[in-house]
Amino acid sequence: MSFLARLKSGLSKSSGKIAGGITGIFTKARLEPESLEQLEELLIEADLGAKLAGELCENLRKQKFDKDITPEEIREFLASEIANILKPVSLPLTIDHLPPTTILVIGVNGNGKTTTIGKLASKFKREGKKVMVAAGDTFRAAAIEQLQVWGARSDIPVVTGAHESDPASVAYAALDRAQKEQMDVLLIDTAGRLHNKENLMAELVKISKVLKKLDESAPQHVVLVLDATTGQNAIAQMQAFKDMIGVTGLIVSKLDGTAKGGIIVALAKQFGVTIHAVGVGEGIDDLDAFDATEFAKNLVGL
Numbered sequence: 001m002s003f004l005a006r007l008k009s010g011l012s013k014s015s016g017k018i019a020g021g022i023t024g025i026f027t028k029a030r031l032e033p034e035s036l037e038q039l040e041e042l043l044i045e046a047d048l049g050a051k052l053a054g055e056l057c058e059n060l061r062k063q064k065f066d067k068d069i070t071p072e073e074i075r076e077f078l079a080s081e082i083a084n085i086l087k088p089v090s091l092p093l094t095i096d097h098l099p100p101t102t103i104l105v106i107g108v109n110g111n112g113k114t115t116t117i118g119k120l121a122s123k124f125k126r127e128g129k130k131v132m133v134a135a136g137d138t139f140r141a142a143a144i145e146q147l148q149v150w151g152a153r154s155d156i157p158v159v160t161g162a163h164e165s166d167p168a169s170v171a172y173a174a175l176d177r178a179q180k181e182q183m184d185v186l187l188i189d190t191a192g193r194l195h196n197k198e199n200l201m202a203e204l205v206k207i208s209k210v211l212k213k214l215d216e217s218a219p220q221h222v223v224l225v226l227d228a229t230t231g232q233n234a235i236a237q238m239q240a241f242k243d244m245i246g247v248t249g250l251i252v253s254k255l256d257g258t259a260k261g262g263i264i265v266a267l268a269k270q271f272g273v274t275i276h277a278v279g280v281g282e283g284i285d286d287l288d289a290f291d292a293t294e295f296a297k298n299l300v301g302l
Helices: 002-008 012-025 033-045 050-066 071-089 113-126 140-154 167-180 197-213 233-244 260-269 291-298
Strands: 101-106 131-135 185-189 221-227 249-253 276-278 287-289
Touching: 012 033, 012 071, 033 050, 050 071, 050 233, 050 260, 050 291, 071 260, 071 291, 101 113, 101 167, 101 197, 113 131, 113 140, 113 185, 113 249, 113 276, 113 287, 131 140, 131 167, 167 185, 185 260, 197 233, 221 233, 233 249, 260 291
Parallel strands: 101 185, 101 221, 131 185, 221 249, 249 276
Antiparallel strands: 276 287
């Protein structure tokens, strides 16, 4: 199954509900206040959030109110509006810094950080880059082992520390080695942390400060991995990480499950943060660059 087919399958919960809902709502030829209210509720349920749902419906009202319109035209309108929101923030994760480019990968427990790092490392290696990975989650042996498996699979060195050692020291040692060995990319894994735990969040700041001792501009990328099934709680996660350490880009994982998908649009609209890629499975190739137009079409069932 192609990546696009897996994305379509993963968004089927959202697209089916939105497409079916639109068909059910717009049974009359003309756009009326009652149908707009129902559409707004439908978009809120798809995790676009109340503010954005209201804006989309208001734009639709301005253009089409009291005019003949079909469910297909509604879906096309929504796809176009959503794509316009997503296109400015749809950018791949690029390696354009003097080597090594350091990418700090962060997120809450269970969001798929370690798997995402394995996929990114393999992708960069296939592109001919010299890649190194640092196992900064020193508290979870399984995370270190998982990275070592990914590393062995793609012949990528993995820097580790002693169990429960200071993650910042592992990050420092990794960047020091990456500089000496002239790596193109250093990916640093971090322990999953709840966004409302200040001591854990402060640990990320420490890692960033330690990296700057070796490279003032490091980390060049701070990538937040978000679970697409999280729903509106993703807004709070994004805000907390952004306030604490800054977030340069997003990778959205688990779009192959029960994700509604609309949360990606809500995040783009509220924060204007770059969306680098989406993950649709556990396989090495199940991560791809984010395509705003295709995502918008699939989200509304086109």
